[in-house]
Amino acid sequence: MRLNCGYEAPACKAEALRLLAVNSGVRNLRIFAGGTDLLLRVRAGKEKDPTVLDISGLGLDYIEEEADLIRVGAMVTLSRAQKFFADLPEPLRLQSVSSGRVGCWQTRNVATLAGNVCTGLPSADAAVTLLCLEAGIRAESVRGSRLIPIDEFFKGPRRLALEEDEMVTEIVIPKPIAPDGGRFGGDFEKLGRRGELFISVLSVGCLLQLNAAGAVEKARLACGVLAPAPIRLYETEKFLAGKNLTDDLLLKAGEVMRGEIKPRDSYRGSRRYREAAGVNVMKRVVKKSAERAGRA
Ligand SMILES: Cc1cc2nc3c(=O)[nH]c(=O)nc-3n(C[C@H](O)[C@H](O)[C@H](O)COP(=O)(O)OP(=O)(O)OC[C@H]3O[C@@H](n4cnc5c(N)ncnc54)[C@H](O)[C@@H]3O)c2cc1C
Structure with a gap:
């Protein structure tokens, strides 16, 4: 055609x-x-x-690892990101998990990580964990280059903080540092109607840093399809920080989360379902992240 x-x-x-x-x-x-x-x-x-x-001929298909960050060029496919980040320690491994949940392998072999972010869709799976990892989006134009924090990049469905003459050239992911015996763990889960090849009904990503005593030092939570664009759950993160993870704490964290999401009704899921299921998925990914941090 x-x-x-x-x-x-x-x-x-x-x-x-x-x-x-x-x-x-x-x-x-x-x-x-x-x-x-x-x-x-x-x-x-x-x-x-x-x-x-x-933009396939511009030499943007690189992944470069530096001491404190990783730069992923705009033509790096999701398959390549899935493989590259799988070999990295927690919490960077998280980016492999979400990249590997986009579509099917045929799609991931051509679809790019940057393209996923630049759809600006609330269901952009790989964007959710980039929010947890506090990535930066490099935008370039004839006027120069700037690094946009990813939580300022999404303005609404298919609306980005990009000017008309700008192009995303790379995604910059800082390597998290856990001082004083701290440990990282992360998890990502998307819900849908089948096991594979589906657009998310909702998704939640978590990056947790536990301190030497096992309490939450830092929590980074983000979600997809629970707002008009992928968002960080700042209030829930703040609520968890400094506390020991218990079922009661997670129950209260769920209430905080309800206050900061804005799910909508669609044919894939109702607002009420998304709200209730989103809270349950948040609890699961936080628990799994803590388990992973415990093993790290
Ligand atoms: C069968 C199928 C299943 C899918 N399943 C999923 C899924 O499960 N989860 C999911 O999140 N998505 C899914 N998608 C959507 C899509 O495949 C992904 O979002 C993919 O990552 C997009 O990347 P791409 O390189 O193909 O982007 P493109 O289609 O090339 O571009 C997407 C958008 O971003 C813009 N853009 C691309 N690169 C840049 C750049 N460097 N600078 C500025 N703007 C740019 C384009 O102009 C366009 O508006 C699916 C698609 C198909 C066809």
Whole structure:
């Protein structure tokens, strides 16, 4: 099937940024990474007179590990991220878990981690754990480069903190440090109607740092489809910090969480179901994260 759209395939990043620049003369440019989301929209006529900007030739398919961070280029596929992060210690392993839950392996072999984030969808699974890991999103344009904290990146469904002339070139993930004998653990769970190949009804990710005494030093919680975009659960995190994890504490944490999510009704799940199930999934991922931290 032929797609009714223009096509640009720049050979380097500078050329791509020139095309994206406001005065380039090419309008309605849509960045095309793996295309697993974009091409469906073009085919369905949801993008008006688009020209796709193929970024596969820009050398952005790198993963670079430095002493205190990891840089994941915008063309790194979810399969590659799944494999790379699986070999890393807690809590970085978390990024492998969520990357490996997107679609099926055929999708993950072409879909990119950055593309997942840039859909701006509340159901973007891999974005949820990037929120827990406090990643930064590198945006570049002819005007320069900036690093946007991921919790400032999502503005609503398909709305991002990106200017029209900007492109995401990499995702920067800091390596968490646990001083004084602290230990990390993390977990991610998505709920849906089948075991595999489904869009999340909801998802929750957790990164937990336990101190030497076993209490919560730091909690990082994020969720998908429980608000118009993936969000951090800041109030629930604050509530858990400094406390020993007990069933009673998690029950109260669930009440705090209810106050900061805004699920909606859809054909995949009702608002009430999402609220109740979201709280249960939060309790499970916190418990599993604590178990993993205990083993680390
Ligand atoms: C069968 C199937 C199953 C799926 N299952 C899931 C699932 O379980 N969970 C899930 O989260 N998603 C799922 N998806 C959606 C999609 O596959 C993923 O979100 C994927 O990660 C998107 O990556 P991509 O590289 O294909 O993005 P593309 O389709 O290339 O781009 C997606 C959007 O991001 C923009 N974009 C891409 N890269 C950049 C960049 N570098 N800078 C700025 N903007 C950019 C594009 O313009 C477009 O608007 C599924 C899709 C299919 C077809």
